[in-house]
Structures are given as structure tokens and as C-alpha cells.
Amino acid sequence: MKFKLGDFVRFVDEKREGYVTKIIDTQTLGVTDEDGFEIPVAISNLTSVHGHGVVAEEQDAPKPVHVNVPSINKIENGIYVAVATDNKAGNVVHFHLLNQSSNVLLFNLTTEKKEKYASVFHGVIESYQSGLVYSASLADLDLWPEFTFQIIIAGKTDVKPVDPLVIRKKFRAKDFSSEQKELPQSKKGWLIHLDDLVPITIDAQKLKESFFKSPAEKKTVDAPAKEIDLHIEKLRDDHHFLEADEILQIQLNYFQNALDAAIVHHFEKMIFIHGSGNGTLRDKIHKLISKNPNIKTYMDARKEKFGYGATEVVFK
Incomplete structure (x- = not known):
């Protein structure tokens, strides 16, 4: 059985649950439990918890988890990454791409660490919807890879097309030093406005x-x-x-x-x-x-x- 980052899993040989926050090798995963500890666990000793995660074998191409966000009107229009803390595992954070616009977004998230690349999510985020795109342990912030967000904005009306967004971001402790905000789905965490991170390029x-x-x-x-x-x-x-x-x-x-x-x-x-x-x-x-x-x-x-x-x- 194969798992992906963010899957909620249960240990086979003991009463313990947690989120997959690291892929150590082909046989071992790092699982962060409700106490915030990341534990190396053999894949053979894990099972997926129904309703919390989707096993990678069941979806070759990851699809966004669409949610209604009625409280989103409090947030300025734009494209965001909402980094939400988990209620069960305090050190685990979940990255949601938040599309606060009337456009449809074609989205790809790639990570890079020591010149090794991984495409961790690609899919479509509908207007005023969000998608779960990544999970990690906040305790391992210094070990996180660099993220590359690639976004194609598909407009629905007669408006001049805009250039695709390519945003590279290495998260630092200062990104999470501010007070947590109320996020959609009654979550708490941090909002990062991707539109404001687009670099000014000079030809x-x-x-x-x-x-x-x-x-x-x-x-x-x-x-x-x-x-x-x-x-x-x-x-x-x-x-x-x-x-x-x-x-x-x-x-x-x-x-x-x-x-x-x-x-x-x-x-x-x-x-x-x-x-x-x-x-x-x-x-x-x-x-x-x-x-x-x-x-x-x-x-x-x-x-x-x-x-x-x-x-x-x-x-x-």
C-alpha cells in the first residue's frame, strides 16, 4: 500500500494515529502523532484511516479537496496559501490553495531539495474554492524543501489573459511568527498572499x-x-x-x-x-x-x- 504526504494513518500493531509528514525511503514513512512527535514507521505497519485521507493507489493524479468557504468574504480577493494547524496533531500543518477569485486556477506544486524535485500536487481549483495540496510537520520547518507554485489563471469573461504565475517560496520561521488567523472550515493558521510574492521581472x-x-x-x-x-x-x-x-x-x-x-x-x-x-x-x-x-x-x-x-x- 502506498501513501502520500498528508494521509491520515493508523498503526497496525498499536493504538496510535497520525499524519504522514515525511517519506524517509521506499519502505519507511515519518508519521507525526497527536503529541507532535514524528515517528519513523514501516509502511507495512500502517493502514489508511477511512474518511481522513486518500490512498495514492486509488488516485494516480491527486485531486483537490473542494470545500465551501462562506466566511471567505472577509478575505481580500486574490490567491492564497492557507497554512492551517491540525486539531489532532499540533505540529502538523496543512497547506490549502485558496482561490478567492471568480477565475478557475490550473495549479501545480513542486518541491525542491538539494536539486531533487518532486511534483506533490496538480489539479484544478474552482473559483471561491480551496484544495488541500500539502502537509508537513512545523517542527521540521528548517528541513522543508523550497516550494514552486505554478498557476494558470483561466478567466470566464471577455478579459485580457494574464501571464501564468510562477512563485518560488522558501518558508522561514518569520512566516509563522504572527498570530494565527481564522481560516475557512473553522481552522486556524496563517494566510500567505501569493499575488504579493510575484517578483518584478525586468527584460x-x-x-x-x-x-x-x-x-x-x-x-x-x-x-x-x-x-x-x-x-x-x-x-x-x-x-x-x-x-x-x-x-x-x-x-x-x-x-x-x-x-x-x-x-x-x-x-x-x-x-x-x-x-x-x-x-x-x-x-x-x-x-x-x-x-x-x-x-x-x-x-x-x-x-x-x-x-x-x-x-x-x-x-x-
Whole structure:
């Protein structure tokens, strides 16, 4: 009988249960019990506990465990890894990919340790669903492999496709030093926002080519207005038919295009009107601004007119 990481198993020769948290070799597994101890156990001495795990022989390609997440509205739209602690084995944590969007995600999780790779999960995560993708012992954090999350975002509406996400993450103690949060399924643990981990990549060839362009060539982009209104009704006539995360993406794309155009045309400053609302658009814009090397500073724009609903950007 074959087992995979995260399977809930029972010892054959004694009254003890736990989760598979390490594959030691072809004959031996590491099982973490309810006391948090990881015990090397021969595979022949283990049996699967019905209802807690799926034996690998019964599914060649792992499938996500879909769950309804009614409390998810408290979480900002995006893609997350929810690292939940286990009620029975305190040191065991379960990784759930959390799809808080209206898109379908094609997902693959690969681990790497000492140049040895393992594909531990691949499957489809439907919109506003989650999938169990990995389990491990928190006590062995220093021994965890590096994780590579590969995500293809399949949109359901007439929206420009986005590039696949490839995120590499080595978990550290600081990732679990904050207070645990309430997660879906009445679990507790930590939320890691994968969208915020996407590195900013620079195309070296395009950057090199830009040095040799004349000023006229560089300014083929139309100059934007110095005051940009990002309210969706100003950008799209069909906004009534769009989901919340689609609206946010359209607003961010418009913001980025206007910002890039302003940099090309050597603007000194410009204002983005994002509204107050729940603050999501404002926070996203501020994160993008803070990472842009062409921006000197930013601040709330003319509070007497906009309140906290607009941001002024000052360029270098």
C-alpha cells in the first residue's frame, strides 16, 4: 500500500494515529502523532484511516479537496496559501490553495531539495474554492524543501489573459511568527498572499534597446491626463456585468498604463482618483507605487476635494 504526504494513518500493531509528514525511503514513512512527535514507521505497519485521507493507489493524479468557504468574504480577493494547524496533531500543518477569485486556477506544486524535485500536487481549483495540496510537520520547518507554485489563471469573461504565475517560496520561521488567523472550515493558521510574492521581472534586452531609442521613438505613447479617474463606470460601459475581482484588475491595468505613459513623458506629478470604498484599490495602487523606481514619493491628494479617495504621485 502506498501513501502520500498528508494521509491520515493508523498503526497496525498499536493504538496510535497520525499524519504522514515525511517519506524517509521506499519502505519507511515519518508519521507525526497527536503529541507532535514524528515517528519513523514501516509502511507495512500502517493502514489508511477511512474518511481522513486518500490512498495514492486509488488516485494516480491527486485531486483537490473542494470545500465551501462562506466566511471567505472577509478575505481580500486574490490567491492564497492557507497554512492551517491540525486539531489532532499540533505540529502538523496543512497547506490549502485558496482561490478567492471568480477565475478557475490550473495549479501545480513542486518541491525542491538539494536539486531533487518532486511534483506533490496538480489539479484544478474552482473559483471561491480551496484544495488541500500539502502537509508537513512545523517542527521540521528548517528541513522543508523550497516550494514552486505554478498557476494558470483561466478567466470566464471577455478579459485580457494574464501571464501564468510562477512563485518560488522558501518558508522561514518569520512566516509563522504572527498570530494565527481564522481560516475557512473553522481552522486556524496563517494566510500567505501569493499575488504579493510575484517578483518584478525586468527584460534585460528591452531595457538595453530602450537606451538606443531616440526621444521621439520613446514618446510613441500618448500622454495621459494629469488627473486619472479609476472609478469603473469611467472605464467600462459594461461594468454592471463584471465580478469584483475583474473590476479590480481592469482598474489596476488602467492605472499601470497611465503611470507608464506618465513616466515616458517625464511628468512631474499626477493624481489617481481611486475612491475610498473598502480601500482595496488604494492599497494595491500604493504597493505598486512603492515598488516603482521612477517614483520619488506619493501622498493623499487634496484632501479638501477628494478626502482619502485620491493619491498624488511625484516622479523623480
